[in-house]
Amino acid sequence: MKLNEDVRTACPYCGVGCGLIATRRLGKPKSITGDPDHPANSGRLCSKGSALIETLDLEGRLLRPVVNGMDSDWETALSDVARRLSRTISEHGPDSVAFYVSGQLLTEDYYVANKLMKGFIGSANIDTNSRLCMASSVAGHQRAFGEDIVPGNYEDLELADLVVLVGSNAAWCHPVLYQRMFSGERPRQPKVVVIDPRRTATCDGADLHLPLKPGSEAVLFNGLLAELERRGKIDRAFVARSTEGFEAAMAEARSSAPDAAAVARACELEESDVARFFDWFVETEKSVTLYSQGVNQSSSGTDKVNAIINCHLATARIGRPGMGPLSLTGQPNAMGGREVGGLATQLAAHMRIEDAGHRDIVRRFWQAPKMPEKPGLKAVDMFQAIAEGRVRAVWIMATNPVVSLPDAERVREALRACDLVIVSDCMRHTDTTEFADILLPAAAWGEKDGTVTNSERRISRQRAFLPPPGEAKPDWWIVSEVARQMGFGEAFPYQSPAEVFREHAALSGFGNDGTRAFDISGLAGIDDKAYENLTPLQWPVTAERPGGTARLLGDGRFFTGTGKARFIAVVPRAPKHAPDADYPLVLNTGRSRDHWHTLTRTGKSPRLSAHAAEPVAEVHPKDAAAFHVKDGDLANVVTKWGEAAARIRVTSDQRPGSVFVPMHWNDQFASHARANAAVNPVTDPVSGQPESKHTPARITPLHYAWHAFAVSRAAFAGFNADHWVQARGDNCWRCELSGAELPSDWNAWAQGLIGPPVHAEDWVAFQNTAARVFRFARFTGSRLDGCVFISVGIPAVSRAWLASLFAKPRLSPSERVQLLSGNPATGQDSGGIVCSCFAVGLRQITDAISAGSARSVDDIGKLLRAGTSCGSCKPELNGILQRTLADKEPSHEAGPGPLGTAVAIG
Numbered sequence: 001m002k003l004n005e006d007v008r009t010a011c012p013y014c015g016v017g018c019g020l021i022a023t024r025r026l027g028k029p030k031s032i033t034g035d036p037d038h039p040a041n042s043g044r045l046c047s048k049g050s051a052l053i054e055t056l057d058l059e060g061r062l063l064r065p066v067v068n069g070m071d072s073d074w075e076t077a078l079s080d081v082a083r084r085l086s087r088t089i090s091e092h093g094p095d096s097v098a099f100y101v102s103g104q105l106l107t108e109d110y111y112v113a114n115k116l117m118k119g120f121i122g123s124a125n126i127d128t129n130s131r132l133c134m135a136s137s138v139a140g141h142q143r144a145f146g147e148d149i150v151p152g153n154y155e156d157l158e159l160a161d162l163v164v165l166v167g168s169n170a171a172w173c174h175p176v177l178y179q180r181m182f183s184g185e186r187p188r189q190p191k192v193v194v195i196d197p198r199r200t201a202t203c204d205g206a207d208l209h210l211p212l213k214p215g216s217e218a219v220l221f222n223g224l225l226a227e228l229e230r231r232g233k234i235d236r237a238f239v240a241r242s243t244e245g246f247e248a249a250m251a252e253a254r255s256s257a258p259d260a261a262a263v264a265r266a267c268e269l270e271e272s273d274v275a276r277f278f279d280w281f282v283e284t285e286k287s288v289t290l291y292s293q294g295v296n297q298s299s300s301g302t303d304k305v306n307a308i309i310n311c312h313l314a315t316a317r318i319g320r321p322g323m324g325p326l327s328l329t330g331q332p333n334a335m336g337g338r339e340v341g342g343l344a345t346q347l348a349a350h351m352r353i354e355d356a357g358h359r360d361i362v363r364r365f366w367q368a369p370k371m372p373e374k375p376g377l378k379a380v381d382m383f384q385a386i387a388e389g390r391v392r393a394v395w396i397m398a399t400n401p402v403v404s405l406p407d408a409e410r411v412r413e414a415l416r417a418c419d420l421v422i423v424s425d426c427m428r429h430t431d432t433t434e435f436a437d438i439l440l441p442a443a444a445w446g447e448k449d450g451t452v453t454n455s456e457r458r459i460s461r462q463r464a465f466l467p468p469p470g471e472a473k474p475d476w477w478i479v480s481e482v483a484r485q486m487g488f489g490e491a492f493p494y495q496s497p498a499e500v501f502r503e504h505a506a507l508s509g510f511g512n513d514g515t516r517a518f519d520i521s522g523l524a525g526i527d528d529k530a531y532e533n534l535t536p537l538q539w540p541v542t543a544e545r546p547g548g549t550a551r552l553l554g555d556g557r558f559f560t561g562t563g564k565a566r567f568i569a570v571v572p573r574a575p576k577h578a579p580d581a582d583y584p585l586v587l588n589t590g591r592s593r594d595h596w597h598t599l600t601r602t603g604k605s606p607r608l609s610a611h612a613a614e615p616v617a618e619v620h621p622k623d624a625a626a627f628h629v630k631d632g633d634l635a636n637v638v639t640k641w642g643e644a645a646a647r648i649r650v651t652s653d654q655r656p657g658s659v660f661v662p663m664h665w666n667d668q669f670a671s672h673a674r675a676n677a678a679v680n681p682v683t684d685p686v687s688g689q690p691e692s693k694h695t696p697a698r699i700t701p702l703h704y705a706w707h708a709f710a711v712s713r714a715a716f717a718g719f720n721a722d723h724w725v726q727a728r729g730d731n732c733w734r735c736e737l738s739g740a741e742l743p744s745d746w747n748a749w750a751q752g753l754i755g756p757p758v759h760a761e762d763w764v765a766f767q768n769t770a771a772r773v774f775r776f777a778r779f780t781g782s783r784l785d786g787c788v789f790i791s792v793g794i795p796a797v798s799r800a801w802l803a804s805l806f807a808k809p810r811l812s813p814s815e816r817v818q819l820l821s822g823n824p825a826t827g828q829d830s831g832g833i834v835c836s837c838f839a840v841g842l843r844q845i846t847d848a849i850s851a852g853s854a855r856s857v858d859d860i861g862k863l864l865r866a867g868t869s870c871g872s873c874k875p876e877l878n879g880i881l882q883r884t885l886a887d888k889e890p891s892h893e894a895g896p897g898p899l900g901t902a903v904a905i906g
Contacts, residue, residue, distance in 0.1 A: 001024070001027075001464075001465070001466075001467065002024075003024070003025075003026055003027045004024065004025050004026065005023075005024055005465075006021050006022070006023050006024075007021070007022045007023075007024065007463050007464075007465035008020070008021055008035055008037075008038075008461070008463065009021075009022055009446075009461070009462050009463045009464075009465065010038075010332065010452050010460040010461065010462045011045075011049045011052070011332060012052075012104065012332050012445035012462075012601070013046075013048050013049060013332060013596055014046075014173065014174055014329070014330060014331065014332065015174075015328060015329025015330060015331060015332060015334055015335065015454055015455040016040055016041065016174050016176050016177055016328075016454060016455065017040045017332060017452060017453070017454025017455065017456075017458055017460055018034060018035075018038065018040055018041035018044070018045060018046075018049055018176055019034065019035030019037070019038020019039075019040060019041060019460065019536065020032055020033065020034060020035055020038075020045075020049065020052070021033050021034070021035050022446065022465040024465055024466075029053060029056055029446070029465065029466065031053060032049070032050075032052045032053050033045070034049070038460070038536060039154075039458070039536055040154060040176070040454055040456070040458060040460075040536070041176045044176045044179060044869075044870065045176070045869065045870060046175040046176055046870035046872060047175075047593070047594045047607070047608065047611075047836040047837050047869070047870050047872060047873075048594060048595075048596055048602060048608060049870075050607075050836075050837050050869060050870065051594075051602075051605045051607045051608050051836070051837075054604060054605040054606065054607060054608075055601050055602070055604045055605055056446055056466065057604065058469050059604070060427050060428055060429060060604075061426060061427065061428065061441075061444070061469060061470070061472070062425055062426060062427055062428040062433070062439060062441040062442075062472070063428075063441055063469055063470025063471060063472065064441055064470055064471045065077035065438070065439065065440055065441060065471065066436070066438070066439035067080055067437070067438050067439075068437060068438075073471075074471060074473070074481075077438055077440060078478075078481050078482055078485055079485060080438060081395075081422055081438055081440075081482050081485075082482050082485035082486045083485075084393065084420050085097055085121075085393055085395075085420075085482070085486065086486055086487075088392050088393040088419070088420065089121060092392055094121050094122040094123040094125075094370070094372075095123045095125055095376075095390075095391075096390070096391055096392045096393065097117075097121060097123060097125060097391070097392070097393045097394075097395075098123075098125035098126070098127075098376075098377060098382050098385070098386070098391045098393070098394045098395070099113055099117050099125065099126040099127075099394070099395045099396075099397065100126075100127060100128070100129070100379065100382060100383075100394060100395070100396045100397070100399065100401060101113055101126060101127070101128045101129075101337070101342055101396075101397045101398065101399070102128060102129050102130075102331075102337075102397055102398035102399035103128060103129060103130045103133075103329075103330070103331025103332065103333050103334040103337055104331065104332070104333070104398040104399065104445075105333060105337065105342075105397060105398050105475055106333060106336070106448055106449075106450030106451060106452060106462055106475070106476075106497070107333060107336035107337070107339065107340060107450060107451045107452060107453065107459075107501070107504065108450040108451065108476045108497040108500035108501055108504070109397075109450065109474065109475035109476045109479070110128075110333070110336060110337045110340045110342045111340040111348065111476075111500055111503070111504045112475075112476045112479045112480055112483075112492065112494065112500060113126060113342070113397065113475070113479050114126055114340050114341045114342055114348060115348070115366060115368075115491070115492075116479055116482070116483045116486075116488070116492070118341065118347065118348075118362075118368075118371060118372055119362070119363070119366045119368030119369075119370075119371060119491070120368060120369060120370070120483065120486070120488045120491060121370075122369070122370030122371065122372060123372055123376060124344050124345075124353055124372035124374065124375050124376030124377075125344060125376035125377050125382065125391065126342065126344060126376060127342075127343060127344040127376065127377065127378050127379045127382055128334075128337050128342045128343060128379070128399075129331070129379065129399045129401070129404060130329075130330075130331060130334040130337050130338065130342065130343070131343065131344075131378055131379040131380075131687075131688060131689060132297070132379060132404060132405070132689065132690060132692070133293055133296060133297070133329065133330035133331065133334065133689075134296060134327065134329050134330065134334045134335075134338070134689075135296070135301075135343065135378070135684070135687040135688055135689040136295070136296040136297075136298065136301030136302045136304070136305055136684055136686075136687040136689045137291075137295075137296055137301075137305055137327040137329075138338055138343065138687065139302040139305070139684075139686045139687040140301075140302050140304075140305025140306045140308075140309060140568075140687075141305075141309075141327075143302070143306055143566060143568055143686075144306055144309045144310075144313070144565055144566055144567075144568065145517075145553065145558050145559060145560070145565060145566075146558050146559035146560030146561070146565075146566075147350050147516060147517050147518065147559040148338055148350060148518075149517050149518075149552055149553065149559065150326065150327060150335075150455065150456060150457055150552075151318050151319040151324045151325070151326075151551060151552050151553045151554070152288070152318075152319065152323070152324040152325075152326055152456070152551055153456040153457070153458075153538065153550055153551060154177060154180060154455075154456050155321070155550070156288050156321065156322050156323065156324060156326065157177060157180050157181050157288060157290075157326075158180055158181075158183050159286060159321050159322030160190050160286045160287060160288040160322045160323065161188075161190050161191065161284050161285075161286040161287070161322070162190055162191050162192075162193070162280055162281065162284040162286065162287040162288070163181050163190045163191070163192050163193070163287075163288050163290065164192075164193045164195065164277075164281070164287065164288070164289045164290065165192070165193070165194045165195065165196075165202060165206075165290045165291075166195045166196075166217060166289060166290070166291040166292075166294065166295050166308065167195070167196060167217065167291055167292055167293060167294015167295040167296070167693075168194075168196070168202065168290050168291060168292035168293075168294060168328055169196070169198075169200040169201060169202045169292075169590070169591070170202050170290065170292070170328065171200065171201040171202040171204065171205070171871075171872055171874075171875060172200070172201050172202070172591065172592075172593040172872055173292065173328075173330075173591050174292075174328050175870045175871055175872040176870065177290075177328070178202065178205075178871070178872075179870070179871045181205075182205060191207045191208075191280055191284070192205055192206045192207050192208075193206060193207065193208045193209075193210065193277055193280065194206040194208070194209045194210070195210045195212060195217065195220065195277075196209070196210075196211065196212075196294055197211055197212060197213070197214045197294075197588070197655045197658060198211070198588070198618075198653060198654060198655060198658070198660060199211065199652075199653035199654075200653070201593070201872065201875035201876065202875075203875075204874065204875030204878055204879075205875075208273060208276060208277060208280075210267070210269055210273055210274070210277060211269070211655050212267040212268065212269055213266070213267050213268040213269075214575070214586050214588065214655075214658060214693065214694055215298065215300070215574060215575045215693075215694055216266055216267040216268070216572070217294075217295060217304045217307065217308075218256075218300060218303050218304050218307045218570050218572040218573070219256060219257050219263055219266045219267055219572045220257070220263055220267050220274070221304070221307035221308050221310070221311055221570075222252065222253040222256050222257040222263075222307055222570055222572060223253070223257030223258075223259070223260065223262070223263035223274070223278070224277075224278055224281055224311050225249070225250065225253040225257075225307070225310050225311050225314060226250075226253040226254050226257055226258060226259070227259075227260070227278040227282060228281075228282060228311065228314055228315060229250060229253075229254075229314075230259075231282050233282050233314075233315060234314050234315065235314065235315055235316040238313075238316035238556060239313070239314065239316075241556060242316075242556035242557075242558070242564055242565060243313055243564050243565045243566070243567055244562060244564045244565075244566055244567070245566050245567035245568065245569065246314070246567045248567070248569040249310050249567035249568060249569045249570065250567075251569070252569040252570060252571055253310075253570075256570075256571065256572050257572075260274045260275045260278060266572075281311070285315075285317065285323065286317075286321075286322035286323050287312075287317055287323055288322065288323060288324060288325075288326055289308050289311075289312065289324075289325045289326070290326050290328055291304075291305070291308060291325070291326075291327060291328070292327070292328040292330070293330065293590065293692070293693070294590075294693060295308070296327075296687075296689055297689060297690060297691065297692035297693050298575070298684065298689070298691055298693060298694065299573070299575055299576050299682050299683065299684050299685075299691040299694075300572075300573045300575075300684060301684045301687060301689050302684050302686040302687045302689075303568070303570045303571070303572075303573065303686075304570075305325075305327075306568035306570055307568075307570045308325050309325050309568075310567050310568065310570065312324055312325050313565050313567060314567075316556075318553050318554065319551045319552055319553035319554030319555070320551070320554045321551070324551075326455070326456075327455065328455055329454070329455045332452050332454070332462075333452040333453060335453040335454065335455065335457065336451065336452050336453040336459075338350075339453060339504075339508075339518055339539075340504060343378075344375050344376035344377055344378050344382075344688075345375040345376075345378070345688070347359065347362050348362055348504075348507055349362075349504075349507050349508040349510075349512075349516065349518055350508075350516050350517070350518040351516070353372060353373070353374060353375050354373075354374070354375070359371050359373065361510060361511040362507070364511075365506075365507050365510045365511075366491060366507075367491065368491075377391070378683070378688030379401075379405065379688065379690075380405065380406065380407075380681050380683050380688065380690055381683075381688065382394075383401065383405060383410070383411045383414050383415075384410075384414075384681075386414040386415065386417075386418050387410060387413065387414035387417065389417075391418070392418065392419040392420065393418070393419060393420035393421075393422070394415075394418060394420070394421055394422070395422040395423075395424070396421070396422070396423045396424070396425075396432060396436075397423075397424040397425075397442070397475060398424065398425060398426075398442065398475065399432075400430050400431055400432045400597070400598040400600065400666070401432055402415065402430075402431035402432045402434075402435070402674075403430075403431050403432075403598040403663075403666045403667075403674055403676060404597065404598055404663070404676060405676060405681075405690075406641075406676050406679035406680060406681045406690045406691075406692060407641045407642070407676075407677070407679065407680065407681040408642070408674050408676040408677040408679075409641075409642050409677045410641075410681070412431070412435070415432070415435035416435055418435075420437055420438075421435050421436050421437050421438075422436065422437065422438045422440065423435075423436040423438070423439055423440070424440040424442045424475060424478055425439070425440075425441075425442055426441070426442050426443065426444035426472065427600050429668060430598070430600060430666070430668070431598070431666050431667050431668070431674070440473075440478055441470060441471055441472040441473065442472060442473065442474070442475050442478065443464075443468040443472045443473060443474045443475070444472070445462070445601075446464065446465055446466045447464050447466050447467065447468040447469075447472065447474075448462060448464060448474055448475075449462070449463055449464045449474070449497050450462055450474075450476070450497040450500075450501070451497075451501060451534070453539070456538060457538045457539050457549075457552075458536050458537065458538045458548075459520070459534075459536065459537060459538070459539060459541075460536045461531075461532075461534050461535075461536075463532075474497070476494065476497060476500055477494075479492075480492040480494050496528065497531075498526075498527075498528045498531040498532075501523070501531060502523075502524055502525070502526065502531075504520075505520045505521055505522075505523040505524040505526075506521060506524040508520045508521055508524075509521025509524060509542070515559070516559060517540060517552060517559050518539060518540065519539070519540040519541070519542050520539050520540065520541045520542075521541075521542055521543070522540075522541040522542045522543050522545065522546050523541055538550060540552075553565075575682075575691060575694040576680075576682045576691065577680055577682065577691075577694070577695065577696050578696065579657070579696045580696060582698065583638075583639060583640065583696035583697050583698050584657070584696075584698060585619075585623060585657060585658060585659045585696070585697045585698060585699065586657060586658045586659070586694055586695070586696065586697070587637060587639060587658075587659055587661065587678060587679065587694075587695040587696070587697035588658055588659070588660045588661075588692075588693045588694070589660070589661055589662070589663045589675045589676065589679060589692050589693070590660065590662060590663065590692075590693075591662060591663070591664070592611075592612040592615075592662045592664060593611060593612065593836075593872055593873075594607075594608040594609075594611050594612060594836050595608060595609075595612060595662070595664040596664070597664065598664060598666045599664050599665065599666055599668070599669055602664075603668070603669055603727075603728060604728060605728065606728045606729050606730045607833075607836050607837075607839060608836060609727040609728050609729065610729070610800075610832075610833035610836060610839070611832075611833050611834070611836050612662070613725070613727040613734065613736075613799070614646075614647055614665070614670065614673075614725035614727065614736055615644070615645075615646040615647065615661060615662050615664070615665045615670065615673045615675070615725070616646050616647045616648070616649040616661070616662070617635060617637050617646035617647070617648055617649065617659050617660070617661050617699065618649045618651055618653070618654045618659065618660040618661075619648060619649070619650060619651075619654055619658075619659050619699065620650075620651070620652060620654045620655065620656040620657075620658070621650050621651075621652060622656050623654075623656060623657065623658075623659070623699070624648065624650045627698070627699040627700075627701070628701055629648045629650075629699060629701050630648065630650065631648060631649060631650040632647065632648065632794060633647070633648045633701060633702075634646075634647060634648070634701075634702040634704065634723060634738060635648050635699050635700060635701050635702055636672075636699070636700045636702060637659055637661055637675075637678055637697050637698075637699060638678070638697060638698050638699070638700050639678040639679070639680065639695050639696060639697045639698075640680070640696070641677070641678055641679065641680055641681070641695070642677035642678045643672070643677065643678050643700075644661060644672060644673055644674055644675045644677055644678050645670075645671070645672040645673055645702060645723055646661055646673060646675075648699075659697055659699065661675045661678075662675065663675045663676055663692075665725070669725065669726055669727065670724065670725040670726070671719065671721070671722070671723055671724045671725070672723065673725065676692075678695065678697065679691075679692055679695050680695040680696075702723065702738070703740075704722065704723065704738035704739055704740055705739060705740055705741060705742055705792070706738065706739050706742060706772065706790060706791070706792060707736070707737070707738045707790070707791060707792070707793060707794045707795060708721070708735075708736070708737040708738070708788055708789060708790040708791075708795065709734070709735070709736055709737075709788070709789045709794075709795045709797065709799060709802070710734070710735045710737065710750075710753055710754060710786070710787065710788040710789070711729065711732050711733070711734045711735075711786065711787055711802050711803055711805075711806060712732060712733050712735075712753075712754045712755070712785070712786040713731060713732050713733075713784075713785045713786060713806055714733075714755065714785070714786075715733055716733060716735055716753055716754065717752060717753060717754065717755050718752055718753065719735070719737065719753070720739075720743070720749060720752055720753070721737040721738060721739045722738060722739045722740050723737065723738040723739075724736065724737045724738075729803040729806065730803065730804075730806065730807055731806040731807050732803055732806040734799065734802075734803055735753075737753075742772075746767065746774045746776075746790060747765065747767075747776070750774070750776040750788045750790075751763075751776075751778075753786075753788060754776075754778055754785070754786030754787070754788060755778065755785075755786060756778075757778050757779070758780065762778060762779045762780060762781075763776070763777075763778055763779075764776070764777050764779070764816070764820060765777075765820075766820045766821075771791075771792075772790075772791065772792050773790070773791045773792075774788075774789075774790040774791075775787070775788065775789050775790070775820050775822070776788045777816075777819055777820065779811075781810070782810035782811055782812075783808075783809060783810055783811070784805050784806060784808070784811050784819070787802060787805075787819065789802075789822065795822075796822070797822040798824060798829045798831070799832065800829060800830060800831055800832050800833065800841055801824040801828060801829040801830075802819075804828070804829075804830070805819065829841075829843055830842075830843055830844050831843030831844065831845075831846070834866060834873055834876055834877065834880070835864075835865070835866035835867060835869075835873045835877075836873070837865075837868075837869035837870055837873075838864070838865040838866060838868075838869065840864045840865065840866040842880065844864055845860060845864065845866065845877065845880055846880065846884050848860065848863055848864060849880070849881060849884040849885065850884060854881070855881075855885075856881070857874055857877045857878050857881060860877050860881070
């Protein structure tokens with residue numbers, strides 16, 4: 001690596017697949033910016049991508065192999081992995097071993113892991129955390145198109161006249177794509193419909209929001225199909241020429257959803273709103289339907305996907321500019337993993353395990369000694385098999401299932417009982433590494449070299465711009481070394497990711513002859529230099545199409561046995577578990593705006609933790625009253641499977657009868673906040689994807705005798721509390737704590753949290769025992785090193801102001817007085833963060849509005865820059881603007897939770 005260079009790479013977050021430029025100066029990363037030449041984002045970045053530079057430190061990294069709790073070396077660790085896997089296979093058969101991998105892996109990593117498991121161990125027991133987000137879309141594509149094909153691309157968002165978002169909070173989860181929908185360069189803006197039980201930030205830009213009953217999407221789209229027929233909008237020529245199964249699908253649509261009135265009743269919507277949506281879709285040819293986890297994460301997710309696709313097939317709105325269904329993937333390489341067979345239900349190169357001809361193709365190409373003849377264990381089933389002892393050895397790569405899988409407590413117990421747990425990770429301490437017999441240090445983003453494929457089939461290079469620290473190695477190297485030690489060395493000779501990619505590309509064309517859409521054989525002969533310089537392009541990439549292919553299926557040719565697309569007769573099904581008297585609410589889990597997965601990356605960023613410092617449970621005012629909770633209270637969300645604690649946010653944006661909880665928090669950042677511990681493990685019978693959006697639940701208030709807020713320059717020494725949540729701040733850590741019993745000595749308790757002073761004069765305190773208000777601060781000379789505010793209720797002090805004091809090298813005597821009084825001087829408190837990209841606080845925004853300097857969201861952007869980068873805060877800015885202009889004074893600080901989601905303090 002050069003000391004000074006700009007490296008083009010790809011973002012490690014969502015499936016948008018944004019291009020980045022990583023700038024290194026004097027061998028160290030200086031900045032990470034959007035790549036203006038990358039077609040996915042044209043230089044745009046979301047808040048997470050903009051803050052990547054804050055996540056590159058080595059704190060908490062796994063830097064060397066660990067065997068049985070002791071630091072080791074690669075030779076010992078690899079030998080131990082190979083020996084113990086081989087012994088397990090010899091004694092219990094190949095299906096006693098499983099790999100659980102991740103959309104965080106690069107395509108080359110995925111390919112090697114899949115090859116080892118399916119071709120040489122001889123089991124299909126390799127599955128991925130993409131099963132949790134995209135499996136229903138994969139299954140729906142396969143049923144309709146014969147293969148896992150995304151027909152269109154992102155350009156269609158800019159060409160469409162109608163954009164329908166189903167179960168997608170794109171403004172937060174795919175903000176770069178959300179901004180492309182409203183590109184100022186287009187001649188006219190599209191109509192936007194959001195179909196989601198919750199009113200999310202995405203609804204701010206919508207012309208119509210349909211807050212349908214959870215789980216009723218199939219009824220809505222069956223109704224749309226029936227309406228298309230009734231209005232004479234079925235493309236009969238296309239249907240006859242290029243599809244099959246239409247009459248059966250149509251008969252079911254007529255039966256289950258005959259008209260707008262019936263749909264409105266079943267979905268609990270206003271009939272006029274349903275009719276308006278139907279009218280717009282019927283009359284607008286250039287229609288794109290975007291769908292994401294709200295559709296996929298369901299026990300009938302595959303049917304919902306096919307109900308959407310049916311409507312596009314019926315009107316031939318597929319594979320043509322400005323129209324078609326588009327699945328928004330959750331991870332940077334979820335599609336790359338699907339291409340190489342990273343799911344237990346697939347072979348490599350989009351081939352099918354159940355197809356003897358496909359098995360023979362892969363067997364001959366790999367010269368594989370044994371191939372599985374049936375699908376392996378899907379994610380939820382895999383950990384059930386571990387719990388039952390049917391799987392005795394599991395290798396987990398780049399994922400954290402103890403936090404992310406449903407019924408997460410059972411996953412924890414399964415790993416605790418498993419004979420052999422191997423974990424490849426870049427972090428030393430996660431909820432999952434706790435159970436590892438062998439830990440293997442993997443290279444992290446920025447250190448890895450390979451390819452990823454985004455949601456529009458676009459392959460991009462992810463290039464290393466940092467050397468791997470310590471003894472960390474790429475995942476493809478780790479798996480290849482284990483394969484060699486297991487006796488499969490000839491099949492795993494790789495010395496670089498380019499070698500792996502060439503083999504992957506060659507396999508995609510082997511025995512293909514146009515029978516499979518996934519074909520990148522045009523890249524099979526590229527040399528190392530061409531691989532290094534590979535620019536983004538969409539598959540298929542063949543000799544005939546060396547520059548890639550923008551759209552598929554528009555010619556009416558599909559990849560089924562008959563060459564025709566299949567309509568699926570969708571029978572709407574209610575979720576398996578319905579609310580009842582004991583659990584009357586529906587628990588829905590999902591993402592926060594600025595966080596990602598289980599916080600192992602975004603939890604390092606002060607900027608990303610500023611907006612959402614702790615998890616919330618969003619409930620409608622009616623449900624808050626029914627469960628005797630109010631805004632800012634702590635409560636447990638309880639189900640038959642488990643519980644998770646969160647701060648209550650009361651909001652009319654939440655549908656009555658539902659509760660929303662983000663899925664990110666883990667045991668490193670909170671005491672009892674693993675939302676997936678409460679999620680039921682029911683799965684879709686076709687895709688195996690879990691029902692993460694519909695678990696019967698109730699709310700149980702948590703009553704504590706005291707509450708505290710603490711900030712410390714160093715990591716907290718310990719948490720002597722019943723409930724705690726911590727977050728990274730600039731130059732500090734911040735923490736909310738609560739307890740049921742009063743400590744006998746608050747002074748000692750505070751020192752146990754933020755550490756004792758070196759000198760007695762460095763410890764200052766304010767104590768009002770009668771009111772039970774206690775405040776402590778620890779200094780080193782005039783520098784603030786820690787402070788604690790304790791009271792009966794939630795401490796009414798500006799969190800943003802206290803945290804900002806840790807950026808100062810010293811506090812003046814007056815600032816020390818202000819600190820203990822809890823009252824900042826005028827102009828010192830910017831308020832809770834609203835715009836993470838530019839660290840713009842609520843008080844700054846409201847002051848600008850109140851002064852008349854900002855009368856619109858654009859004005860706020862021009863004045864403060866808020867909302868001018870990724871735009872994901874624009875809905876919140878608009879809400880603040882409207883409230884302030886209406887003289888409804890908002891709080892100047894959001895307290896413990898995200899802005900506006902917790903008790904108003906300050």
